[in-house]
Amino acid sequence: MVRTVALAFMIIALLPVTALAHGSTRQKLTETVEINASPDKVWEVIGNFNDMSWHPAVAKLEGGDNMVDATRVLTLQSGGTITEKLIKYDADNKSYKYEITDVDVKVLPVKNYSSTLSIKGEGDKSTVEWKGAFYRGYMNNNPPPELSDEAAVKAVKGVYRGGLDALKEKVEAGG
Amino acid sequence: MTAHGHLRRRWAALAVSVIAASTTCAGDEPAPREAFITNQSGQSLSIVDLATFKVTDEIKIGGRPAGIALSSDGKLAFVTAPEGNELVIVDAITRQIIKRVMMSGGPLGIATHPSTGMVYVADLYAHKISVVDPDAGAVTAEVAVGESPSGVAVTPDGALVLSADRDSNEVSLIDTKMNERIGRVPVGERPFGVTISADGRRAYTANVGSNDVSVIDIAGRMVIATIPVGRRPYAVALSGGRAFVTNQYANTLSVIDTGTLKVVKTLAVGDYPEGIAADPARSYVYVACWFDNVLMRIDTAKLAVAGEVEVGDGPRAFGLFLR
DSSP: OOOHHHHHHHHHHHGGGGGGGGOOOOOOEEEEEEESSSSHHHHHHHHHHHHHHSSSSSEEEEESSTTTEEEEEETEEEEEESEEEEEETTTTTTEEEEEEEEEETSSSSSEEEEEEEEEEETTTTEEEEEEEEEEESSOOOOGGGGGGGHHHHHHHHHHHHHHHHHHHHHHHHHH | OOOOHHHHHHHHHHHHHHHHHOSSTTSSSSOOOOEEEETTTTTEEEEEETTTEEOOOOOOOOHHHHBBOTTTTEEEEEEEETTTEEEEEEEEETOOEEEEEEOOSOEEEEETTTTTOOEEEEEEHHHHHHHHEETEEEEEEEESSSEEEEEEOOOOOOOOSEEGGGGGGGGEEEEEETTTTEEEEEEESSSSEEEOOOOEEEEEEEEEETTEEEEEEETTTTEEEEEEEEEEEEEEEEEEEEEEEEEETTTTTEEETTTEEEEEEEEEEESEEEEEEEEEGTTEEEETTTTTTTTEEEEEETTTTEEEOOOOBBBOBSSSBBB
């Protein structure tokens, strides 16, 4: 055992300093909006993975369909792009889940991002929920401020709030 | 470690080996009474009473706790805190933190030895397994393994420690007497959790990258089956001839028949199911759902959700969390 310890210490001595970084932990965020419209009506607007015209930050969408593994490429008003893949689609429960497969951290400062958009409600009341799980844009220790946990949460929150609030306005104005 | 401690551990080990030898049928194993759930976002440890299925205590840990293991006598809980870079030792009876042991990089997966009581901690960033003597509260050996070891498990006879070396796509086999790596087995992509069968013959890894489970013949040091499961599998629990796999992105459990090595059912559970542990005596498995902040109870006979209890924020419960 003594030999192992000695060997281990030699190995530690040889490791670069970055090996001591502890990395980041996964963040999560949930945003909701209440809409004065039936869940069916809201689903008509957001239920198509191939249509994000309801989100004001999205300028263009190129994509496939509502089949699992469909990929869409969003071009944002700011010019950046985000590539996303559908990983779960449940029309009965008005819910779908997708992940980001490619994004520059300058566009959205996150890594390993997955998200679920779903609608609950009855009659003429709906609650739309947008949930995300992600790591910050810088996976190692001591991230620069623009790639911190706080920056990641703030950016995703901005995307969700911007989308949900615009969706409410659009649907309540009559779609 | 005291002589008395040694003796107690030996007795516990003997008891465990007798139980292990006599049980293939569920029912004679003592049923666990509590679950110790690490809440990463909430930075705490929730203790769930399994009889009432309610949280009885929540202990502040800090450092974004993730990994969990219990001593074989159930008296000590070991928690890894990756951001605090610590191993936190908790008295499972009094619910007090006894020691905080400083680790060297990013402690994550953790397992205890059934007879010596030694604690094995995988270090994701320092690429090694640290061996901690809990009585001394100190690291006594370090074993270099592959890249980013995540899950660890000890064979029931205590001879080997297995580590899932995530970024090497391999499992390392470590001899616990010599504290040396004596073998490595290539598995699927990005193995995270590793679980060993009660007879010590097989190990199962959940491969986050390739969305499958590798089944390892430990003596033969080879993969004997690769089983496709749901998206982003995290960990595996074994009970009643079945393997239960948490699929983080799919929000499901894949249920595998360990005889035919085929998926027999896919069960919907909460969002981001992660840590999973089995109570074969009562035919339950317990699943921590990271996004939903619940511990779910699954009836392994009916293959149905049998209840849930709210725990702290962001439960990961990565390890054998029942006692």
